[in-house]
Amino acid sequence: MESQNKVSNSFDGTTGTDSKQVVGMPRTLSNCDLILRVVALLLTVTSAIVLGVDKQTKIVPIQIVPTLPAVNVAAQAKWHYLSAFVYSxxxxxxxxxxxxxxTLMVLGSRNGKARLGLAQIIAVLDILMVGILFSANGAALAIGLMGYNGNSxxxxxxxxxxxxxxxxxxxxxxxxxxxxxxxxxxLILLTLLTFHKRFAR
Amino acid sequence: MESQNKVSNSFDGTTGTDSKQVVGMPRTLSNCDLILRVVALLLTVTSAIVLGVDKQTKIVPIQIVPTLPAVNVAAQAKWHYLSAFVYSxxxxxxxxxxxxxxTLMVLGSRNGKARLGLAQIIAVLDILMVGILFSANGAALAIGLMGYNGNSxxxxxxxxxxxxxxxxxxxxxxxxxxxxxxxxxxLILLTLLTFHKRFAR
Incomplete structure (x- = not known):
């Protein structure tokens, strides 16, 4: 029990904290969390817009009959022609x-209740986003590189x-x-860091 | 302070736990962690072997000169011909x-010291593996689907x-x-769950 008390007493060094503060993030990390969410929002929105408006039309000479001269045809490239870009x-x-x-949930729960349940849901969804985004980036990059280099x-x-x-x-x-x-x-690293900081004290 | 003590006293309900146990995982979750690592090891090794031995030779008719009949040529498919598969x-x-x-580190640290530092490193590396594997899967899947369907x-x-x-x-x-x-x-969800369980008690 002695060691338990040792950990328990050093569990939160801040004075005047309530139970919500204990299960939540320290203010500095909470601000970092919020900034990262806004950054992620801006990056994903910009990425989707940049890809969404991506199209190009080019006049390409195409040889229909070998004995006749090539015919100029307008060829168009659009993002939704490639399933990897659709997934992205x-x-x-x-x-x-x-x-x-x-972001709204984190902002709204800053002075609210039930922070632990919310933190759990948000942490799980953060991990889900990492999986979805990394696989989408891998897919788009693989097709993009194939477009740049081709494969004989x-x-x-x-x-x-x-x-x-x-x-x-x-x-x-x-x-x-x-x-x-x-x-x-x-964001996941931040969540882990928050909990580790609590234990390390 | 009252709420702090409330959390502190209910921090770990088990009796006879030492400080190492407090910062580590409960036994059940620790076993799950170990099983998941062994499963991940078996899956990644098998995946690498299945891809590594993947090659096929086929006799393909190729038309070299339009006026002459097609010539049969032995064409070979190997995993390292495609960069997405190399990345995978x-x-x-x-x-x-x-x-x-x-797995060895977790096994070795079960009765050892410095579990918190080790847990931090392992958690960060687990996240890194998720990023690497998901992007590799996305890349290989995108190229694989292109191989199955093509794109006009x-x-x-x-x-x-x-x-x-x-x-x-x-x-x-x-x-x-x-x-x-x-x-x-x-494994990351398990790490988060471990910490959340501690706080929720």
Whole structure:
């Protein structure tokens, strides 16, 4: 029991704290949490917008009959032509919606009750967002790189030499989404750090 | 102070626990943690092996000159021809190595000291594994689906109608890797649950 009391007494060094403060985050970490959520919101929204407006039309010469000269055809590249980009868009919309809702929830619960239950739900959903965003980024990056380099083994030609603007804009969207997934990762680390800080005292 | 004491007194209901037990996991959750690490290890190792031995040779008719009949050529599909599969392989090797090391660390620290510092490092690395594995799965899945379906917009033909065995084996590897990433996600949830259980009492 002695060691228990030792831990118990050093459980929270701040004076005048109530039970809500004990189960919640210290003010500094709580502010970091809020900032990270807003950053994640901005990054996912911007990533979705950059990808959503991404399209490019190019005049491409196509050889229909080998003996006749090539015919110029207007070819268009749109984000929803590739399922990996569709997944990236859906993932960013889900993540931005969640970032907005969780920001409001964290703000609203700052002086409210039932912080532990809320913290549990938010922590689980943060992890879910990391999984969704990282898999979406991996998918979009794999297809993006294939577009830039192509692959001779499967005879998939690169398309970014033609649709350069489209590829660059998709790359920007992927980088923004990648930063957002790192922000959500930092949020989980922050939650773990909060609990560890409590125990370490 | 009253509420602090309330939390402090109800901090750990078990009798005869020492300070190491207080900062560590309860026995049941600790066993779950260990089982999940072994499961993650088996899944990542199997996924890497299934992908590593994945190759298929097929005789494909290729038209070299339009006026002459097609020439039969032996075409080979190997996992390292596609960078997404290489990334998946590297991710699974890293994750399996980490799963093995962390299993030993958790086993070794069960009756040892400095559990909090170790728990911090392991929790951070668990999150890192989730990020690496989910992005690798997303990448491999995007390329795999492209192989199954192709895409008429970018003129990438499907290849899984020819290399059926290769694609099926890659799909098995991706599913195993996906299950491993879920095991690592469960490990983070378990860490959070451990801390939440402590606070909720």
């Amino acid at each position: 868009m859906v993932a960013n919309i889900i993540a931005s919606s969640y970032a907005a809702i969780s 083994h499967v005879r998939w030609n690169k398309v970014c030499n033609v649709f350069d603007k489209f590829c660059d804009q998709a790359a920007v969207s992927i980088v923004l989404s990648l930063l957002a997934s790192l922000a959500f990762t930092a | 392989m590297v991710a699974n090797i890293i994750a399996s190595s980490y799963a093995a090391i962390s 917009h970018v003129r990438w033909n499907k290849v899984c109608n020819v290399f059926d065995k290769f694609c099926d084996q890659a799909a098995v590897s991706i599913v195993l890797s996906l299950l491993a990433s879920l095991a690592f996600t469960a």
